[in-house]
Amino acid sequence: MITFDAVTKAFPGGTVAVDNLSIELPTGQITVFVGPSGCGKTTSLRMINRLIEPTSGTISIDGEDVTKQDAAVLRRKIGYVIQHAGLFPHRTVQDNIATVPLLNGVNKKQARENAVELLGRVGLDASMATRYPAQLSGGQQQRVGVARALAADPPVMLMDEPFSAVDPIVRDGLQKEFLRLQAEVGKTIAFVTHDIDEAIKLGDTVAVFREGGHLAQVGTPQELLDDPADDFVADFVGRDRGFRGLSFVTAEGLEVEPVQTYVDGVRGVRLLLDDAGRPRGWTVNGSDDVRAITGTFTKQDSLRLVTDLAISSPAGVAVRVDGDGVADGAATHASIADHLADARRESAG
Amino acid sequence: MIEYIQNNYSEILTDLGQHIWLALVPVVLGVIFALPVGYLAVRRGWLYQPIVNLGGVLYSIPSLALFLIMPAILGTGTLSPLNIVVSLAVYTFALLTRTVADALLSVQGQATQAAEAMGFRPFRQLLQVELPMALPVMLAGVRVATVANISLVSVGALIGVGGLGALFTRGLQLGFMEPIIVGIVLSVLLAAVCDIAIVLLQRRLTPWDRVATR
Numbered sequence: 001m002i003t004f005d006a007v008t009k010a011f012p013g014g015t016v017a018v019d020n021l022s023i024e025l026p027t028g029q030i031t032v033f034v035g036p037s038g039c040g041k042t043t044s045l046r047m048i049n050r051l052i053e054p055t056s057g058t059i060s061i062d063g064e065d066v067t068k069q070d071a072a073v074l075r076r077k078i079g080y081v082i083q084h085a086g087l088f089p090h091r092t093v094q095d096n097i098a099t100v101p102l103l104n105g106v107n108k109k110q111a112r113e114n115a116v117e118l119l120g121r122v123g124l125d126a127s128m129a130t131r132y133p134a135q136l137s138g139g140q141q142q143r144v145g146v147a148r149a150l151a152a153d154p155p156v157m158l159m160d161e162p163f164s165a166v167d168p169i170v171r172d173g174l175q176k177e178f179l180r181l182q183a184e185v186g187k188t189i190a191f192v193t194h195d196i197d198e199a200i201k202l203g204d205t206v207a208v209f210r211e212g213g214h215l216a217q218v219g220t221p222q223e224l225l226d227d228p229a230d231d232f233v234a235d236f237v238g239r240d241r242g243f244r245g246l247s248f249v250t251a252e253g254l255e256v257e258p259v260q261t262y263v264d265g266v267r268g269v270r271l272l273l274d275d276a277g278r279p280r281g282w283t284v285n286g287s288d289d290v291r292a293i294t295g296t297f298t299k300q301d302s303l304r305l306v307t308d309l310a311i312s313s314p315a316g317v318a319v320r321v322d323g324d325g326v327a328d329g330a331a332t333h334a335s336i337a338d339h340l341a342d343a344r345r346e347s348a349g
Numbered sequence: 350m351i352e353y354i355q356n357n358y359s360e361i362l363t364d365l366g367q368h369i370w371l372a373l374v375p376v377v378l379g380v381i382f383a384l385p386v387g388y389l390a391v392r393r394g395w396l397y398q399p400i401v402n403l404g405g406v407l408y409s410i411p412s413l414a415l416f417l418i419m420p421a422i423l424g425t426g427t428l429s430p431l432n433i434v435v436s437l438a439v440y441t442f443a444l445l446t447r448t449v450a451d452a453l454l455s456v457q458g459q460a461t462q463a464a465e466a467m468g469f470r471p472f473r474q475l476l477q478v479e480l481p482m483a484l485p486v487m488l489a490g491v492r493v494a495t496v497a498n499i500s501l502v503s504v505g506a507l508i509g510v511g512g513l514g515a516l517f518t519r520g521l522q523l524g525f526m527e528p529i530i531v532g533i534v535l536s537v538l539l540a541a542v543c544d545i546a547i548v549l550l551q552r553r554l555t556p557w558d559r560v561a562t563r
């Protein structure tokens with residue numbers, strides 16, 4: 001657990017970047033610091049590994065005050081990932097990843113073997129090992145940055161807008177893999193972003209910062225969406241928070257209509273299945289043009305996905321599939337609304 | 350011409366040999382002194398301007414003047430090669446301190462910040478991160494200094510120690526063109542060979558740099 005106890009940072013010149021911050025970051029979880037630019041997120045993060053020293057207050061990791069520890073030794077136990085990865089241009093990918101193990105005195109051969117193995121875990125091919133960073137795309141560099149931070153298996157990771165500089169599609173992939181990886185490694189992670197969507201997607205806990213390093217609210221993503229503490233948080237979380245809230249409700253128990261109804265056709269729109277019963281697409285008014293199916297959902301998917309599919313399909317329904325991809329039901333707008341109402345009643349009562 | 354070379358073969362070689370070490374020993378000395386002073390200019394920001402100014406002043410002293418006052422400073426004889434070596438080392442130092450400082454400053458950024466955050470101690474970070482990254486710029490400076498030294502050595506002939514420059518003074522005294530031409534050709538060749546050697550060295554030392562600029 002990382003504990004901030006009444007931490008204040010005033011820079012020379014008078015800017016108070018962080019003002020009397022107290023917060024706990026639970027072990028093995030992702031805590032996201034989110035807020036508008038300049039509100040002290042990076043400063044807070046960098047005080048954890050002593051790149052910045054607090055003016056007053058204490059930060060401790062598992063009860064040990066960080067300022068009482070040798071800075072270099074402390075930092076080797078804390079993975080650090082930044083926006084543009086900050087890879088060493090003069091070192092190959094494998095040697096970049098091996099950095100902290102080499103600082104810790106691991107022999108080069110073993111550190112490199114380890115590095116190549118890590119490449120696989122962050123979704124890169126082992127053939128990348130001997131390339132230089134300049135030979136990688138931005139997204140690939142970011143993966144190497146994550147691998148480098150993980151190489152010495154530190155219990156704590158600090159990530160400062162790690163996915164902000166890559167394009168949205170790559171970012172989405174990186175975020176998904178990051179969550180998958182975190183499910184395996186279970187690090188204590190402090191994650192900084194200015195993007196509320198990212199915060200909600202990744203955070204176990206989200207801490208919303210406001211100007212001057214004040215905490216506006218700390219809670220689970222769902223709590224922030226359902227019950228923003230004040231206008232600032234409500235505004236920051238955004239007008240479409242109702243839609244975002246759908247992310248937290250699954251399609252388990254959602255009423256569906258028989259697939260056959262749509263195979264036979266509703267208002268001229270028909271669902272096409274292949275021989276195995278897997279959805280292929282839609283035809284409209286008997287035309288030969290087949291519109292590809294935009295997606296399907298399973299019981300584990302979120303209501304957000306189901307809603308999106310229902311809105312975007314020509315028949316106004318989202319097609320559900322079983323584990324083999326065989327269509328086994330269709331969810332209408334009405335059934336989605338009913339399911340949501342049920343979920344609300346349950347969480348309220 | 351060929352006859353001149355055949356008759357004076359060993360003398361020309363001696364001049365060339367002297368020219369080489371008179372030019373290159375100061376490069377090595379200059380680098381050795383410029384590295385820590387350039388680093389200091391970066392670490393202690395307030396020293397940057399004074400150090401750069403000092404370099405500028407040193408570099409602006411005419412070479413002949415420096416060669417002539419060296420014996421008084423060093424207590425050497427007028428004909429000592431040390432006068433040339435130390436003078437040229439001063440020029441190399443003057444040129445390279447700024448190059449080293451600017452090269453080290455130019456690599457400050459994401460990568461050095463990441464290095465600090467990963468737990469490098471300052472000296473190791475300098476050796477393993479900053480210096481390697483600064484190498485392309487520093488080696489470009491070394492190329493300039495080396496070529497400049499090779500041409501400056503000849504001026505030393507005016508005070509009696511000048512490598513290939515001796516061929517120029519001899520040609521002038523005897524009214525022959527041959528030694529002068531041989532001197533010019535050899536000194537240009539020497540500069541070219543040294544330049545290419547440094548470029549090749551740089552390619553070996555910084556393979557990542559070529560990848561980046563491709």
Ligand SMILES: Nc1ncnc2c1ncn2[C@@H]1O[C@H](COP(=O)(O)OP(=O)(O)O)[C@@H](O)[C@H]1O
Binds near residue numbers: 012044
């Ligand atoms: N080294 C510094 N010196 C002076 N002011 C700084 C320094 N670093 C950050 N600040 C100021 O502190 C405030 C918070 O900065 P930062 O923590 O980087 O914000 P964020 O990461 O939330 O965008 C800003 O007003 C910024 O200008």
Ligand SMILES: [Mg+2]
Binds near residue numbers: 043
């Ligand atoms: Mg920031």
